[in-house]
Amino acid sequence: MKVKICGITNLEDALAAVEAGADALGFVFYNKSPRYIEPFEARKIVDAIPPFIQTVGLFVNENCGFINQVCTNAKMQLAQVIDDDSFTDFEALKFKYMRVIRAKSEKDIIENINNYILVDAFVDSFGGAGKRVALEWFNHVDCSKIVLAGGLTEHNVSEIKGYPFYGVDVSSGVEASKGKKEKQKMINFVKAVNEIQ
Numbered sequence: 001m002k003v004k005i006c007g008i009t010n011l012e013d014a015l016a017a018v019e020a021g022a023d024a025l026g027f028v029f030y031n032k033s034p035r036y037i038e039p040f041e042a043r044k045i046v047d048a049i050p051p052f053i054q055t056v057g058l059f060v061n062e063n064c065g066f067i068n069q070v071c072t073n074a075k076m077q078l079a080q081v082i083d084d085d086s087f088t089d090f091e092a093l094k095f096k097y098m099r100v101i102r103a104k105s106e107k108d109i110i111e112n113i114n115n116y117i118l119v120d121a122f123v124d125s126f127g128g129a130g131k132r133v134a135l136e137w138f139n140h141v142d143c144s145k146i147v148l149a150g151g152l153t154e155h156n157v158s159e160i161k162g163y164p165f166y167g168v169d170v171s172s173g174v175e176a177s178k179g180k181k182e183k184q185k186m187i188n189f190v191k192a193v194n195e196i197q
């Protein structure tokens with residue numbers, strides 16, 4: 001199962017996440033987030049991390065011109081897009097993308113199951129709030145194209161055993177404080193995910 005660690009704001013945390021075994025690093029380009037990073041600051045981090053780690057830019061209700069420009073400036077390989085209000089013309093994106101489903105019910109998941117999606121809990125702040133998605137919503141769902149996010153920690157991630165998600169995404173569960181990761185929590189989280197199979 002793939003592991004994405006989201007909300008990277010500095011090189012120290014990025015390198016620690018990679019060392020812990022993360023497959024992907026997420027950078028939040030939503031300027032109301034406490035984890036916001038300026039695109040050229042993110043680029044400096046991307047330039048310093050080893051190869052084979054996917055870089056993911058997080059966008060909230062943005063148009064495709066903005067997303068294309070930021071992904072270029074920050075050297076993102078994938079755009080993770082919250083698009084509640086149909087701001088984004090996905091056809092015009094020059095980058096591979098994954099939509100975020102902020103699930104309020106099982107129905108939200110089932111309606112979007114045909115593509116790779118990230119399923120997060122619905123929170124007013126859009127993400128990074130540590131709120132969990134009800135696992136029973138996935139009981140009758142093919143999880144193989146779903147990245148599960150929302151409130152995961154080293155202590156609860158084992159509960160997803162039996163749900164073969166494509167990957168998991170974590171932010172606040174591996175933080176010391178908002179925007180600052182804790183190395184040991186990242187190590188423990190990745191280890192706990194790897195022990196699930």
Ligand SMILES: O=C(O)c1ccccc1NCC(=O)[C@H](O)[C@H](O)COP(=O)(O)O
Binds near residue numbers: 172
């Ligand atoms: O992390 C943020 O501050 C954030 C702000 C606005 C939109 C999305 C945001 N994060 C997106 C993520 O991918 C988080 O990893 C995801 O919401 C899970 O967060 P957490 O529940 O803290 O693990």
